[in-house]
Amino acid sequence: MSVETHPDLTKNQALVFGSLSDAGGPLTAYAILDLLRDSGFRAPLQVYRALDKLVEYGMVHRLESLNAFVACSHKGCSSHGTAAFAICEKCGVVSEFTPDKAMSLLRDWTKSEGFQLSRTTIELRGTCRQCAVPN
Amino acid sequence: MSVETHPDLTKNQALVFGSLSDAGGPLTAYAILDLLRDSGFRAPLQVYRALDKLVEYGMVHRLESLNAFVACSHKGCSSHGTAAFAICEKCGVVSEFTPDKAMSLLRDWTKSEGFQLSRTTIELRGTCRQCAVPN
DNA sequence: GCCCCGGCGTTACGTTATTACGTATGTAGC
DNA sequence: GCTACATACGTAATAACGTAACGCCGGGGC
Numbered sequence: 245m246s247v248e249t250h251p252d253l254t255k256n257q258a259l260v261f262g263s264l265s266d267a268g269g270p271l272t273a274y275a276i277l278d279l280l281r282d283s284g285f286r287a288p289l290q291v292y293r294a295l296d297k298l299v300e301y302g303m304v305h306r307l308e309s310l311n312a313f314v315a316c317s318h319k320g321c322s323s324h325g326t327a328a329f330a331i332c333e334k335c336g337v338v339s340e341f342t343p344d345k346a347m348s349l350l351r352d353w354t355k356s357e358g359f360q361l362s363r364t365t366i367e368l369r370g371t372c373r374q375c376a377v378p379n
Numbered sequence: 380m381s382v383e384t385h386p387d388l389t390k391n392q393a394l395v396f397g398s399l400s401d402a403g404g405p406l407t408a409y410a411i412l413d414l415l416r417d418s419g420f421r422a423p424l425q426v427y428r429a430l431d432k433l434v435e436y437g438m439v440h441r442l443e444s445l446n447a448f449v450a451c452s453h454k455g456c457s458s459h460g461t462a463a464f465a466i467c468e469k470c471g472v473v474s475e476f477t478p479d480k481a482m483s484l485l486r487d488w489t490k491s492e493g494f495q496l497s498r499t500t501i502e503l504r505g506t507c508r509q510c511a512v513p514n
Numbered sequence: 515g516c517c518c519c520g521g522c523g524t525t526a527c528g529t530t531a532t533t534a535c536g537t538a539t540g541t542a543g544c
Numbered sequence: 545g546c547t548a549c550a551t552a553c554g555t556a557a558t559a560a561c562g563t564a565a566c567g568c569c570g571g572g573g574c
Contacts, residue, residue: 254521274560287524292562297521308443309500311530311561328485330494341488346481350463350503353476358508359465365444365502368485373493389552409529422555427531432552446530446561 251301259283260294261315264304270312270338307331307338309367314338326364332372339372386436394418395429396450399439405447405473442466442473444502449473463501469510 253261263279264271271279273291285291295313298304304313305327317340318324326347330339343366354361388396398414399406406414408426420426430448433439439448440462452475453459461482465474478501489496 256522272561284523288562289564290523293521308502328488330489330492332494333497339492339494343481343485343488346478346484349481349484350478350501353463353478354465354503354505357465357474358511359467359474359503360506360511361503362468362506363504365500365504366485367443367500368489368494368496369498369500370489371495371497376493376495391553407530423531424533425554428552 253298254294256285256290257294257297259285260291261298261303264298264313264315267315269336270307270310270314272310272312276313305329305340307367308365309369314340316340326366328366328368330368330370330372332375333369334371334375337372337374388433389429391420391425392429392432394420395426396433396438399433399448399450402450404471405442405445405449407445407447411448440464440475442502443500444504449475451475461499461501463503465503465505465507467507467510468504469506472507472509474507 259280260276263276273288273295276295277285277288277291280291295304295306299306299313303316305316306313307329310331314329316327325342325344327340328343328346330341332338346366347364350364351361353359394415395411398411408423408430411430412420412423412426415426430439430441434441434448438451440451441448442464445466449464451462460477460479462475463478463481465476467473481501482499485499486496488494
């Protein structure tokens with residue numbers, strides 16, 4: 245169904261990724277830990293180690309302003325640019341998108357400054373269309 | 380020397396802002412607490428309360444990816460757009476800039492989605508010109 | 515067999531942030 | 545003056561987030 249996209253996951257990595265996929269939204273590391281207690285998880289480090297790898301593989305993103313993690317919304321997580329996130333402060337829904345043009349402008353700035361970019365965080369906080377009171 | 384820019388700060392707010400200004404770079408809340416023990420600070424909450432106000436006034440920015448705070452680099456903190464930050468992972472230097480064009484594109488996205496934007500986080504991690512090995 | 519390495523499990527600890535409660539001070543209305 | 549209210553403050557306790565250090569295990573290369 246999905247193209248081959250990631251280096252085979254270990255059991256723990258698969259469990260953590262499964263939790264995030266099933267959740268369909270952001271989870272904190274400790275929330276994941278609680279979800280996986282029945283699967284044998286006992287300590288935060290088990291979660292963090294798996295998350296580190298999943299982030300490295302690009303299958304999971306870290307939301308810095310939430311101290312939480314979310315499964316990448318791209319099917320199969322094939323190659324794609326830097327992700328940005330819109331986070332609704334009312335309902336908690338997170339929308340991922342790929343602001344290529346904006347990134348290009350940010351990269352222009354880094355080039356002019358001689359700054360070697362390794363990672364970009366773009367997070368928008370606000371209210372989603374559903375939650376914006378319509379009347 | 381500086382134009383009138385902020386609603387008079389309370390003693391604690393002034394102390395915290397002074398610490399950040401003097402530091403010339405990011406500090407964590409607990410680092411500020413340690414700096415201000417001699418001034419009578421005893422508990423984290425004293426720092427966090429002051430920081431909340433300073434951020435609200437736009438005089439201090441929170442760096443989400445660092446869990447730290449930095450004084451706004453605009454003199455007098457007069458009106459300005461959303462700030463972005465380039466953080467050198469080698470030397471820790473933080474450069475603030477105002478990516479108006481990129482923000483405009485991000486706002487285009489929010490408008491098309493009906494997302495009401497309240498706050499934007501843009502943080503670039505990488506290596507600054509000084510720290511990039513030149514040979 | 516032997517070594518190395520990546521992943522794993524566990525304990526303990528460090529760091530960051532908040533909840534809850536009570537006190538002090540200023541100001542507006544009466 | 546007095547009350548009512550809002551804002552700031554002080555303190556203690558605790559919650560939430562993240563990491564260091566240790567040792568074990570299993571698989572691959574030689």
